[in-house]
Amino acid sequence: MQETFLHYVWQFKKFDTSNLKTTAGEAIALHNNGHPNLNSGPDFFNAQLEIDGQLWAGNVEIHIKSSDWYVHNHEVDCAYDNVILHVVYEHDTDIFRKDNSIIPTLQLKHLIHANVFKIYQRLLMSPHKWINCEMDFAEVDDFVISNWLERLYIERLERKSSTIEVLLESSKNDWEGILFKLLAKNFGLKVNGDAFFSMANSFDFSVVRKMQSQPLQLEALFFGQSGLLDAPIENGYFQNLSKEYQFIRQKFNLSNDEVIPLQFFRLRPPNFPTIRLSQLAMLYHEHANLFTKLMAADTIEDLYDLFEVGTSEFWKTHFTFEKSSRDSNKSLTKSFIDLLLINTVLPLRFCYLQHQGKPASESCLLMAQKIASEQNAIIKAFNTLKPISDSALTSQALIQLKTEYCDKNRCMACAIGNSLLARQ
Template sequence: MNEDFLHYVWKYQLCSIHNLKTTSKEEVAILKVGTHNNNSGPDFLNAQLKIDDQLWVGNVEIHLKSSDWYAHHHEIDENYDAVILHVVWEDDATVYMKNNKPLPVLVLKDFVLTSALNNYRNLFSTKQNWIPCEKEIGAVDNFTIENWKERLFFERLERKSIEMNRILVDNQNDFEAVLFQLLAKNFGLKVNGDVFFSLAISFDFSILRKVRFDEYQLAALLFGQAGFLEEPTEGEYHQKLKTTYSYLQHKYNLESISKVQFSFFRMRPPNFPTIRIAQLVALYHIHQNLFSKMMKIETLNDFYKLFEIDIHPFWKNHYTFDTTSKVSPKKLTKPFVDLLLINTIIPLKFLYQKNRGEVNENEFLDILQKIKSEKNSIISKFDDIGLEAINAYESQALLELKNNYCAKKRCLQCAIGIKLVRK
């Protein structure tokens, strides 16, 4: 048993409300359960109750045991002076108010509906299910699930935007700089994401603004900061970049990171860090105001067009500076752009619109509903239990469901869990 369930029972009155009595045999009538308080202080504020025909207006505090009142030191906290009813699962101690009179106590286990209790115990049993409701989720109606998916999707966007806002503050509210740093991290994918982010923050973005008009200077900046120009390598292109980087390093007092942090091991050549950096160079050389352009784009096809870039000819027959390879264009693929949209562009655009007070929710839904669902172990497992994701909007919602509700057993804050407990 946990307090969340007691909060839930009180909030939705899943008890024999016509026969409620305190431990002193006083009849209790719930006129208003009060406002659920998620901050410090009593659990439900401004409740209205009749206790033996006496109208009371005040707060309700809920505990597993009556003695928790003293364990939590409520007796010395004036925020609890206006509590009019103590709702508990087990009454193991008498709680006295400031006037030395006992605080009225309602023992909830004597009145909770058997169906709600059984459903709760079944949901929170110790059985090792992948998610608590995997055996029962098929009984939940489609309307509830679809509405909950939309709520989950925007919760995920909101959470990502909060994380991005911290980076925005670090960059003095420069959205262009934040976009570059987050795109760089995404270009590194999971394996090299952290080191690509380290690369992006290893110099002030104002330097990139100054050099991006010159493709060689931009390439020298990124490859040089990544440490790929330190070792002697034959080849005119490498030498030109190295000379250019030496000039930039002296001019801007730059300090590179070590290239040994970048992983090539067991990676497909198109995902080599050198290729991803070359693509990042091409993107920022071609689009001088990338963030502004992205904020104006509203369709998936227009985003695909934005990322149709050609890398420097050197990289069309190279994957590294050292060896040549078969000629290939090495363009950004649509699935890769999809990842950029899901992980960086859409959340950052959401943050930008939110800061301006003009969030266009339909725009985000329209784009992600046109992108194929992500493929990973979580989405596959949901598919196995009958909850299929047919697009990125739904896969993002299911990832939020698993990571922030199921894994934390927040079933009583989940629309699906609520439906199952109340059935």
């Protein structure tokens, strides 16, 4: 039994409201159940009800057992002085006010609608393989799912915006610098994301600005700070990079002592950090004021055009410094650009528009709908239950659903869980 279930039952009156009585036998007449309180304090504010003919206005507190009042130390918290009714699943002890009068208690144990309790048991009290509603998910109305997924996508953007806000505060609102750090992290993917991010944090973005017209210097900066120029390698390109890096390091007094080492293990060659760092360098060489261009883009096609970049000439025939390979263009693939748009550009665009006082949700929703759905274990599992992920909007929303609701058993806070509980 979860308190959130009892909150749902109380808020939507999913119990027999006829002939209600307190545990002391006093008649209860409900006029207003109150408003849910999402912060600290009693669970429902401003309720109105009659107890034994006396009209009361105040707050309602909900617990599984009456004794939880003392477990949560409410007896010493003045925020609970105005509680007029204690609603519990099971009454096991009387609760007293500071003046020693008993707080009226309503026990719901035998009042909850049988069908609601049955569905609750099916959702949260039965063994499941993956998510609580997996046996019923396919039956949920498409309109309910669609609206909920849109809300979940915005919720995910809001969560990512909180991370961006922290970076903004530490960088004095340098949006271009924040974009660089976030792009670097995502160019590193899961294996090297933290390493790339630590590299981007090891110098001020002003250094990148000063070198954007010189691609060799950008590569030297990225490779050197990442620790890729430490080995004694005999080829002209490597020697040029090393020479440039030593000059840059001394000029800007750089250190890479706190940069996380890069990993090549278990990576496909196109994802080697050497290739991704060169692509990142070429992106910033070709696009000064990249943040401004990304924020000004009107269509998803404009965003794709900005990421049409490859590597420098050396890396067209190499994956590492020492061994040559077949000549290939090594441009950013559409699927890789999709990841950059999903994880960096759209969250940053959402946060930036909010800072500008402009509507952000609709713009990001429309763009996310035009990006292909991600393919991972979560998306594949949901699509097995019901084929619903057809864009980045839905795939991001489903990740939010699984990680923030399903995995945490927050069915009562989920529109899908609520729709199942509302079935007759």
